[in-house]
Amino acid sequence: MALGRKLATEAIGTMLLLACVVGSGIMGVRLSQGNDAVALLANAAATAAALYVLISILGPISGAHLNPVVSLAMRWRGEIGSRDAIAYLLVQTVSAIAGVLLAHAMFDLPLLQVGSHTRTGAGQWLSEAVATFGLLLTILLARRHRPTAMPFLVAGYIFAAYWFTASTSFANPALTLARAFTDSFSGIRLQDVGAFVLAQCVGAVFALGIAKVLDPNLPTPKLLPETTPPG
Template structure:
């Protein structure tokens, strides 16, 4: 078992770089696309998928590469980690996600603190987040069982696709959602819309855990570090 402090460092580094990429690529995409939201979204999706592949591949052997409280919750509920470790993972993920947003702002010479102004609310957005998170969790849980070596490509591919087939552009991550409330750039979300997204994400997570339990069987737990 790898020491907890090393796993937490890996989670912090991965989550920070993930959010730096999400926000930074959004800023760059808007700047280079001359106001074309489709091109900006394509740049944002491609950069996010690319960094996810790299981060999962290099940090997965250390921490399991959760970078997402939904993944951590699923692993705890399936008995793959203790409550103490899960709580530490989630705290680090949220803090590092916010730090990643601030780092992106600093690199583009923007105000470090800028509350989000992008409205993301309503039934369609919440349904999209539930579907996006459920799909991500199923990709992770089933992939860990059947294709553990392909997890970086599976997760990256799913997120790239989910940017385009969901109305919410697939946050699918409570830490990401909280952190993106600290930016009014292309990637942002209004602070008052965070709660609805997080509830939808948790609902999607629970649905995925239930589906995975049926498909995989409760007596054969998924290993987060296979």
């Protein structure tokens, strides 16, 4: 399949995912009358539902990575080429920011904002490593053993991780950066983004290793540059 079609799919999916994450956070706060638990429940449920739909409909086209660590993991496994991986990362990052702006526009908020929500400390960083580890492990093993259940499994894991991690499970570098551009319920300070992304990468590396231990039949990583077959 042509790379351009895959990139368009990743762009649409990532933008809609971020619009859902940020928009549902805004709506949750507006309707919860100050109850953060209700707001988080709404945020988690909407995000999980969006993931289920987006992975179901976009997965057959681009793989529905919607997340740089997923794309890098697929590159590590040799399932996509280096050119595709770089293109995926760029598109995911730009589209994530576009999704935040879209959410702001829908709620008549200033388009350009700076996040002020402090998210730092060992507990937060460990949470991001654990959240990303679990997400990527779910994806790697589900792709081999339960491919038809992938949308439900990923959505279910993220819904749970919103609640069992102190960071509310960002688990996505593009999403993390984009959320630095909203001062809403879902925001994060820009200075906290780097540590979150580093923790996410650590979690992803552990997931790749543990997945291979749990399933020795997983393909051996191919690190040499590859060319994408013609679409």
